[in-house]
Amino acid sequence: MGNYSFSDAALADLDEICASLSAINPDVAIRFFEKVRDKCRQFAQFPNMGKNYSHIKANLRGLIVENYIIFYLPRPDGIDIVRIINGYRDLESLNI
Numbered sequence: 001m002g003n004y005s006f007s008d009a010a011l012a013d014l015d016e017i018c019a020s021l022s023a024i025n026p027d028v029a030i031r032f033f034e035k036v037r038d039k040c041r042q043f044a045q046f047p048n049m050g051k052n053y054s055h056i057k058a059n060l061r062g063l064i065v066e067n068y069i070i071f072y073l074p075r076p077d078g079i080d081i082v083r084i085i086n087g088y089r090d091l092e093s094l095n096i
Helices: 008-024 026-045
Strands: 003-006 061-065 068-075 078-086
Touching: 003 008, 003 026, 008 026, 008 068, 008 078, 026 061, 026 068, 026 078
Parallel strands: 003 078
Antiparallel strands: 061 068, 068 078
């Protein structure tokens, strides 16, 4: 079974997204959080399955949940989630 972990920046991103969604509808925030958790669990099993974003940072991969990209770095036993960013942002300007 693959493992996953969140960086401090990724946790802050997730908290901010869920707080914003919760202000509109708490159920939407809960469903989003569950989707993130489920996708991370799935991708931890198959770390190289995500889209390659090595043009932003070496070995960086990403997976999409709704309008957000979960950026992660594969490791032998899973993935390290580094950021969760709105997919409409200028990804090239990110400091990941």
